[in-house]
Amino acid sequence: MKITIFGLTVSSSWGNGHATLWRGLIHAFARRGWRVVFFERDVPYYARTRDLGHMEDADLVLYSDWATIHQRAAREIADADVAIVTSYCPDAHQATQLVLEAPSALRIFYDLDTPVTLSNVKNGRRPEYIGPNGLKGFDLALSYTGGSALDELRSLLGASEARPFYGHVDPDKHHPEMRDPCFAxxxxxxxxxxxxxxxxxxxxxxxxxxxxxxxxxxxxxxxxxxxxxxxxxxxxxxxxxxxxxxxxxxxxxxxxxxxxxxxxxxxxxxxxxxxxxxxxxxxxxxxxxxxxxxxxxxxxxxxxxxxxxxxxxxxxxxxxxxxxxxxxxxxxxxxxHTSDKRAAELETIIADAKRCPASLSEVA
CATH class of the missing domain: 3.40.50.2000 (Glycogen Phosphorylase B;)
Structure with a gap:
């Protein structure tokens, strides 16, 4: 399968929790035979603190502005099985427009910041990564937060369906090590x-x-x-x-x-x-x-x-x-709670959605 992602960052872990999560998930996707393309705007504050310049498991597309990669983004979506736009993606509006026009890809919005998103919406401050139509048009909204947040993504932002997709860890990267006196x-x-x-x-x-x-x-x-x-x-x-x-x-x-x-x-x-x-x-x-x-x-x-x-x-x-x-x-x-477990969960969600969209509601 091929998955095209428009996100905040995977190249820099500075001041955000997105990068490490995506690294673990992309590594798990690769082991399961997925091809991943990740689009990230090359902003100065992440460029200065970049701790991953190249990904063996994915095509990392760093770009200076949307106009320079618009055509490539359209091509990568055209033959994708899944296309994802995430919270805090700096070009979410443009990416959403392309994704919603996808000829065959399952169209997903993944909110890694759901409580912040919903809090802003309730207070009349729609986040910049949410367009005027909310989440309408996406086949599925994935949420880093479960519980009542899923109902609110439907009622407040018009998501046709919402499923929890929690955090995780790559045990190849995070495991017990010798104690370091600097951190003792x-x-x-x-x-x-x-x-x-x-x-x-x-x-x-x-x-x-x-x-x-x-x-x-x-x-x-x-x-x-x-x-x-x-x-x-x-x-x-x-x-x-x-x-x-x-x-x-x-x-x-x-x-x-x-x-x-x-x-x-x-x-x-x-x-x-x-x-x-x-x-x-x-x-x-x-x-x-x-x-x-x-x-x-x-x-x-x-x-x-x-x-x-x-x-x-x-x-x-x-x-x-x-x-x-x-x-x-x-x-x-x-x-x-490993990245492999989450990748397997996502495969099941995608298979259910492609086979029968109504099944998402039945198992939510």
Whole structure:
């Protein structure tokens, strides 16, 4: 099969979660015999932080403006089995127009940012990647978020059908590694700075750091402001490329997962980082959101926390208890949340849609 994708980025993991997810999925597609063409606008802020310049598993088309690749895009869609436009694609309107004119491809919109999309729509701010007709005309909307988000994609944006397509991890890239002293700590956090995560970061990491000066805390990510409330025992790593993620997750006794507010409120939206950390055998503490127990078993595979005291209690667990927690999380990820598993899920969704569009509604 051939799949043509118009997305945000696959070449740079700087400040976004799309790139790592696409890399794992494209790698899985290739193993299953798919041909993938990925169109990405070559914007300066990703060009400066590019950590993948060439893909062996896909044709990566970097372009400066839409006019230069319009004809090629039309050709790549013309013989594709599947054509996908994603959230935050900078040329989503033009790509959507071409995709909706596709002669034979299954036309899909994949929203990797569904809670943000729906929040903006409800507040009268239609995202730039959603056209005036919403999702009408697409055969299917895939959503990074399940639960009630699927109904709202239909009711608010006119999707004919919506299916969950959750995050995942490539275990060839994310697995336990030797601990690295540069990343060693009692509690780590990997994530781009976001204002709507700040309150939780202060409650689950900054306050524990002040209360436990004998412990070492590590934050890695991009876009952290100068006025971030650092404590003396919090260490910072500016932007960590994906190849370094396994060493980062493996090197701390515990790692923290915090979900963006809109995603936490809607629920059913596990982050890619959550699966990455679990695949590395990390012991994870996480904020609480609806649907969490559908992905990991609380207390056995992951530790939900709501207060600073909950984090302190986790820090006081023995190394043996934390290792067992991380091992259980890794087993769950390898069984249910790998990129190969998601690729197989997508093949089934595509086959159902091509065989009988109504079947999507029957199994949703």
């Amino acid at each position: 700590g009692d509690l780590s956090y990997l994530g781009t700075y976001a204002q709507d995560r700040q309150e939780a970061i202060e409650r689950f990491l900054v306050e524990p750091a002040w209360r436990r000066p004998d412990c070492r805390f590590v934050i890695a990510g991009a876009q952290y402001p100068q006025d971030f409330p650092w404590a003396p025992n919090i260490y910072f790593v500016r932007h960590l490329p994906p190849p370094d993620h396994p060493r980062f997750f493996t090197s701390s006794r515990l790692t923290l997962n915090v979900t963006r507010r809109a995603m936490a409120e809607m629920g059913w939206c596990p982050s890619g980082r959550l699966f990455e950390a679990a695949a590395c055998g990390a012991a994870i503490v996480t904020d609480v959101w609806p649907g969490l127990d559908s992905f990991f078993a609380p207390g056995r595979e992951i530790l939900p926390v709501e207060t600073t005291e909950d984090v302190i209690a986790a820090l006081d667990m023995t190394d043996q208890e934390l290792k067992r927690l991380g091992a259980n999380a890794r087993d769950r990820v390898l069984a249910e």
